[in-house]
Amino acid sequence: MSYDPIMLLDAYxxxxxxxxxxxxxxxxxxxxxxxxxxHLYCGEEAIAVGACMHLADTxxxxxxxxxxxxxxxxxxxxxxxxxxxxxxxxxxxxxxxxSMHMADxxxxxxxxxxxxxxxxxxxxxxxLSAQVxxxxxxxxxxxxxxxxxxxxxxxxxxxxxxxxxxMIFMYENNGYAEFxxxxxxxxxxxxxxxxxxxxxxxxxVDGTDFFAVYDAMSAAVARARNGEGPSSIExxxxxxYGHFExxxxxxxxxGEVDELRRTxxxxxxxxxxxxxxxxxxxxxxxxxxxxxxxxxxxxxxxxKAAPKPTPDALYTDVYASY
Amino acid sequence: xxxxxxxxxxxxxxxxxxxRDDRVVVIGEDVVGGLGxxxxxxxxxxxxxxxxxxxxxxxxxxxxIDTPITESAIIGMAGGAALTGLRPVAELMFIxxxxxxxxxxxxxxxxxxxxxxxxxxxxxxxxxxxxxxxxTGPQHSQALYNMLMHVPGIKVVLPSNxxxxxxxxxxxxxxxxxxxxxxxxxxxxxxxxxxxxSYTIPFxxxxxxREGTDVTIVALSRMVMLANQVADxxxxxxxxxxxxxxxxxxxxxxxxxxxxxxKTGRLVAVDECNPYCSVASEITSLVACEAIGSLKSAPVKVxxxxxxxxxxxxxxxxxxxxxxxxxxxxxxxxG
Ligand SMILES: Cc1ncc(C[n+]2csc(CCOP(=O)(O)OP(=O)(O)O)c2C)c(N)n1
Ligand SMILES: [Mg+2]
Numbered sequence: 053m054s055y056d057p058i059m060l061l062d063a064y065x066x067x068x069x070x071x072x073x074x075x076x077x078x079x080x081x082x083x084x085x086x087x088x089x090x091h092l093y094c095g096e097e098a099i100a101v102g103a104c105m106h107l108a109d110t111x112x113x114x115x116x117x118x119x120x121x122x123x124x125x126x127x128x129x130x131x132x133x134x135x136x137x138x139x140x141x142x143x144x145x146x147x148x149x150x151s152m153h154m155a156d157x158x159x160x161x162x163x164x165x166x167x168x169x170x171x172x173x174x175x176x177x178x179x180l181s182a183q184v185x186x187x188x189x190x191x192x193x194x195x196x197x198x199x200x201x202x203x204x205x206x207x208x209x210x211x212x213x214x215x216x217x218x219m220i221f222m223y224e225n226n227g228y229a230e231f232x233x234x235x236x237x238x239x240x241x242x243x244x245x246x247x248x249x250x251x252x253x254x255x256x257v258d259g260t261d262f263f264a265v266y267d268a269m270s271a272a273v274a275r276a277r278n279g280e281g282p283s284s285i286e287x288x289x290x291x292x293y294g295h296f297e298x299x300x301x302x303x304x305x306x307g308e309v310d311e312l313r314r315t316x317x318x319x320x321x322x323x324x325x326x327x328x329x330x331x332x333x334x335x336x337x338x339x340x341x342x343x344x345x346x347x348x349x350x351x352x353x354x355x356k357a358a359p360k361p362t363p364d365a366l367y368t369d370v371y372a373s374y
Numbered sequence: 375x376x377x378x379x380x381x382x383x384x385x386x387x388x389x390x391x392x393x394r395d396d397r398v399v400v401i402g403e404d405v406v407g408g409l410g411x412x413x414x415x416x417x418x419x420x421x422x423x424x425x426x427x428x429x430x431x432x433x434x435x436x437x438x439i440d441t442p443i444t445e446s447a448i449i450g451m452a453g454g455a456a457l458t459g460l461r462p463v464a465e466l467m468f469i470x471x472x473x474x475x476x477x478x479x480x481x482x483x484x485x486x487x488x489x490x491x492x493x494x495x496x497x498x499x500x501x502x503x504x505x506x507x508x509x510t511g512p513q514h515s516q517a518l519y520n521m522l523m524h525v526p527g528i529k530v531v532l533p534s535n536x537x538x539x540x541x542x543x544x545x546x547x548x549x550x551x552x553x554x555x556x557x558x559x560x561x562x563x564x565x566x567x568x569x570x571x572s573y574t575i576p577f578x579x580x581x582x583x584r585e586g587t588d589v590t591i592v593a594l595s596r597m598v599m600l601a602n603q604v605a606d607x608x609x610x611x612x613x614x615x616x617x618x619x620x621x622x623x624x625x626x627x628x629x630x631x632x633x634x635x636x637k638t639g640r641l642v643a644v645d646e647c648n649p650y651c652s653v654a655s656e657i658t659s660l661v662a663c664e665a666i667g668s669l670k671s672a673p674v675k676v677x678x679x680x681x682x683x684x685x686x687x688x689x690x691x692x693x694x695x696x697x698x699x700x701x702x703x704x705x706x707x708x709g
Contacts, residue, residue, distance in 0.1 A: 087687045088509040150511050152687025166513035167471065168443050201442035202474070229443055230403065231419040233410025236570035237442040303411030303418035360688045370681050 053267060060326050063105055063262060065340050067097040067319055067363070070121040072344050073130065076352060076372040077120065077137070079296040085356065087139050089265040092242055093121030095292035096226055098318035100125035102194060102265025102287075103222050106273045112160045112178035114171030116224075117152045118291075119164030122194055128156045128341035130185065134355035148369065168229075169202025171195070172221065176208045179217035179282075190276040192220040198229020199245045209282070220269070221247060221284040224259065226291040227292045231303045247284030259289030260316040289318065301314040375569055377681065381562040383536040384425055384501075387543040388463065390572045392433050395461060398547055399437045401452050402465030402501075404464075405432040406440040406471045414665035422467055423503075423562065433511050442553065445471050449500065453552070457486060457497035463547060466502040472521075483552045493697060497551040499543075503579040505596060505646060506683045506694045512584040515683035517595075517646040519556050520653050523624045527550070529553040529577060534561075534598035536568050538621055541575030558596045578625035580673040582634070586616035587630035589704050590634040592657050593644040600657075600697045601644055604704060607709040614706060623653050631657060639670035646694045649677040 058121035074092045081090050103123035107113065115122040123133055128144065136143030137151045138372050155163035162178060165171045182189030195205055200223055212219040216288070223243045225321075229279055240246050248254035253275065257264040265287050272283035292309050294301050326332040378386070383411045392398045393489035405426040407419025415435070420427030442447050447468060451466035464539040466472060474478065479500070486494045506515040529551055533539035546553040551685035583598060584605040593665050598619045616634050620627055635641050643654035654675040661673055674694045683693055 088511060088685060139688075145685075146686045147686035147689070148512070148682075151513050153685065155512065166511060167474065168472070170513075196442045201444045202442065203446050204474070231407040231411065231423065232404055232440065232442075233408075233412065236410025236440070239442075274600075291379070301418075302415050303408030303413055305412040308412050350434070361684075361686050363689070363692055365686075366684060366689045366692050367679060367681060 055330055057114050057330060057332060059105065060330055060332055061099050061336065061340070063266070064322060064326065064332070064333040064337055065344070066101045066104070067113060067262065067322060068127050068341055069344050069348070070097045070100065072348050073120060073124060076156045076348055078293065078297060085192065086137060088152065089296045090137070090151050091118040091296050092285070092291070093118055093291045095312060095318070096289045097121060097226055098262040098265055098322065099222065099224050099259045099287040099289055100194070101138070103220070103269050106269045107160065107190070107192065109158065109160050110187065111189050111208065112162050112175065112191040114162045114175035114178070114191070116171065116194055116196055116199065117164060117166050117168070118196070119154060120151070123154055123156065123161055123164070126161045127159045130351035131354055132156065134351045135339070135358055138355040138358070140355055140358035141361055142358060146365060148365070149195055166204045168196065168199045169204040172205050172208035176212050176217055176219050179212065179219035182218050183215070188277050189219040190220065190273055192222050194222050194224055196229060196234070197223065197225040197227070197234045197243065198237060200246070201237060209247060209252070209284070212282035213251045216279065216281035218279070219282040220272045220276060221282065223284065223286040225286055225288045228291065228295065228303070230295045243286040247286070252282045254284040256286040256288065259287030260321060260323045262318060336354060361371055377534050378568040379563045379565045380533070380539045380557065381388040381423070381425055383540040383568050384543060385427060385555065387424065387540045388425045388429060389432065391544060391547045392429070392437065393606060394572070395525035396464065397459065397461045399439060399455070399460050400426055400429055400463050400465070401439045401441060401448055403441055403443055403467055405446070406438055406466055409440050421465070423527045426465070430689070446478055449475040450482060452498045452500070453478060453483040453486070453496065456496050457494055457582050457663050461497045461547060463499045463501060466500050469502040469504045469518045470513050470516050472494060472518060475706065479528065480525055484525050487551065488527060489572070496552050497550050498552050499546045500552070502554060503559045504556045505560055506643060506678070506690055507560040509546045509687055509690065510559070511685040512682040515677070518556070519623065520645070520647040520651060523653060523656065524651070527552065528621065528624065531555045531577070531622050532595040532641045533557070533621065534595055534619050535566050537566050538575060538581070540568055542621060544572060545574040549577070556595065557610055560674060561596055562593050564599070575621070577622045578627050580618050580620045580627035580630035582616060582630070583619050584617040586614035586638065588614045588638055589616065589640040589642060589707055590631070590638045591615060591642045591644060591700065591704065592631055593619060594623065594653060595646065597644040597646060597695060600695070600700055603697050604700045607701070610702060613708065628660055628664070631660060635661050635665050639668050640674035641669070642696055642700065642703045642707055643673060644676045644700055646678055648680050649675065650680060652677050671707045671709055674707050676703045677699055
């Protein structure tokens with residue numbers, strides 16, 4: 053398979069943006085500037101980006117509590133995101149949602165979700181809209197390994213399969229659900245075999261390998277757009293940080309994360325292959341790094357300085373009319 | 375007497391009840407915490423908020439049952455086990471997740487005894503966490519206990535301090551009906567004197583936390599603490615406020631509420647739920663129906679607004695009733 057250099061640069065930009073954004077968030081949580089709970093996506097960048105590279109603004113994603121990476125991969129802007137995480141006026145949800153409930157319908161982003169297993173039923177709704185409207189759109193739900201145990205997820209897979217919905221179940225197997233290892237909380241050997249049981253194409257890929265995720269998505273999106281029904285992809289990529297920032301992580305052996313950084317950093321793996329095989333210039337990547345760093349710091353400064361919602365905002369947006 | 379916080383009082387009660395009765399089991403997500411992790415640490419967490427710390431070490435994994443994320447199955451399994459010989463204490467991490475498992479509570483557990491013609495005991499406790507004020511946003515901050523009060527067959531407990539938490543949880547575990555035990559997430563570290571030994575507090579018996587003659591405040595959960603502050607403050611102005619903490623809303627100690635209102639002639643009902651069909655609504659309706667002749671002024675309800683809980687901290691601060699809102703309500707009923 054060959055890859056268009058423009059696509060590759062775009063993919064790198066999105067993955068680097070996620071990394072930079074999340075490391076910045078981590079710093080800020082530690083400095084105590086961020087309200088609420090924050091769940092970081094470092095280590096899993098290739099999943100969101102490998103998936104969203106195939107999606108247009110008119111395609112939809114449903115997300116999770118660990119949603120910053122999904123938002124960035126889907127094209128939400130830093131300022132809107134950061135204003136929302138800081139719960140400020142002008143945030144993607146005017147400060148009412150925060151990190152765990154960010155949505156941007158203009159970008160086809162149906163919301164982070166603080167209810168584990170909450171998004172897949174909503175995402176199949178977006179797939180239904182695309183099917184009924186006949187617009188060739190597709191929908192995708194990001195689903196954690198922990199979430200994969202919820203009945204809502206099984207029900208959504210069966211429904212999507214019965215109705216042949218243009219739907220992709222993108223499982224993010226990052227090794228843990230809160231403090232519980234996947235070996236403990238999942239009764240089957242993997243998610244892939246379960247999803248196959250619902251009668252859909254089901255593959256497992258290395259979630260730290262952008263190319264693997266991207267290729268699996270190519271096939272899944274083609275099936276969806278051709279009316280051939282849903283697909284499942286299980287992407288395996290350990291999370292680098294705690295369940296939330298501040299998690300003591302006593303369930304993890306020391307050195308586990310250092311090892312991951314050394315051996316399976318999705319950005320390092322991407323760069324090695326993109327430069328060696330597809331003629332991407334490392335200097336160009338460094339320029340992207342620098343540019344993103346500045347953009348994110350600028351957006352952060354704006355978010356910190358922005359005004360909070362005015363008190364009357366508490367009462368608005370409950371209904372369209374009442 | 376030793377001073378303990380609510381978190382420790384609950385942990386201690388779970389241990390005491392598990393020692394007392396082998397049929398008591400604890401079920402929930404991460405109640406051991408860290409199983410299947412790479413460090414091999416047996417109990418890396420002891421519950422998401424540390425409430426079940428030490429249980430697995432003492433009682434073993436046969437009785438401390440760590441589960442996948444699957445609330446319907448957790449609550450249903452606890453209900454089924456309660457029908458068949460166990461006395462489960464299931465944890466629903468946040469009450470908001472009741473949305474995932476409400477059928478098992480509403481149509482199954484709550485109705486077993488009645489549907490089965492009285493031929494079933496359902497000794498299950500659902501421990502859950504309620505409330506705004508911790509920055510957890512729209513899907514992790516609701517009160518919702520009013521919805522459970524509406525359901526026949528379920529008992530609903532709202533402890534407002536560590537002493538009551540211990541005694542009420544013991545009663546809940548020994549009770550033969552389903553009980554939802556609602557812990558306020560902003561109160562775990564509140565302390566008071568708590569005896570070492572085991573004791574029970576009967577359901578349906580309110581506690582008068584402040585005695586007074588001018589106004590009755592009926593308050594629930596975290597609101598009791600605020601109502602007490604208001605009573606103490608107004609005392610120096612010569613306003614005598616009585617504060618009633620029902621402690622359980624199903625059953626509700628209507629006698630205590632009516633007796634107090636008959637004495638004071640004025641009612642403020644304080645409740646963190648959304649206003650419509652709130653517990654405050656139920657209490658004002660009770661007083662209107664049963665004691666209207668004693669009322670010197672219209673009762674006032676103090677509740678959260680008819681909106682979800684916002685993520686923005688400055689908006690969340692305006693959400694649940696605060697001491698100032700309660701004080702204003704007291705002044706209003708005084709005219
Ligand atoms: C219905 C529901 N149950 C439990 C929780 C608490 N909770 C939040 S995230 C989480 C773990 C989710 O694990 P996973 O799906 O693997 O996602 P990850 O955090 O690994 O990205 C849990 C148990 C919740 N938010 N919603
Ligand atoms: Mg996970």
